[in-house]
């Protein structure tokens with residue numbers, strides 16, 4: 614890790630009428646870093662994620678990716694700079710097999726031979742080769758989510774943003790998803806928004822805790838889980 618900021622948000626706020634969903638947040642992600650964003654319901658995680666991905670524009674503040682000002686950039690412009698985004702909205706085709714879905718994604722920015730090579734790399738890397746010829750529409754929920762992550766990876770982004778990748782998964786699927794994320798992080802930076810503390814523990818990296826639109830704590834997972842203010846907000850008590 615070089616220590617250079619890959620992504621930098623400075624003084625970022627988002628107001629919806631009278632509600633300040635994100636309140637003067639400063640956030641920095643280094644090249645190659647894996648960061649989890651957590652916090653109780655309504656803390657501002659999803660809004661902050663949408664600001665980073667161009668789904669929403671901030672009311673104040675700036676966001677830079679590799680020095681490019683992306684504060685008011687659209688999602689496709691941010692994607693073109695090398696940011697891969699998996700939202701909670703499905704992004705794969707039920708009527709295509711897994712391999713075809715990955716190809717559809719890879720061919721957007723590559724020639725056919727390179728796209729085919731990327732598909733093979735992603736299948737191997739995410740251990741999806743066994744289901745490569747199955748229709749996505751018949752897959753289990755967890756498998757489908759892994760194909761979605763694969764489709765993001767097939768575009769070869771430098772930074773991947775995942776919104777609740779473990780939502781609705783069984784314990785085994787959650788464990789496998791954590792393993793996949795750690796594998797992806799060998800070569801790419803990631804930001805993962807997640808509710809599930811168990812999952813955060815499995816990823817075991819640097820964590821940013823949101824509460825009431827602000828960053829409450831930013832530390833490694835052990836310190837975050839032991840932090841009294843974090844425990845209080847998760848139990849529904851107010852933290853300063």
Ligand SMILES: Nc1ncnc2c1ncn2[C@@H]1O[C@H](COP(=O)(O)OP(=O)(O)OP(=O)(O)O)[C@@H](O)[C@H]1O
Pocket residue numbers: 629632633634652653654655656657658659660661808823
């Ligand atoms: N489009 C919107 N219009 C008005 N208020 C909004 C909008 N989106 C979010 N909010 C408000 O902003 C605050 C932060 O919401 P946000 O969804 O970002 O929190 P969150 O941490 O992602 O919560 P959850 O874990 O429940 O998704 C909440 O008070 C929410 O009601």
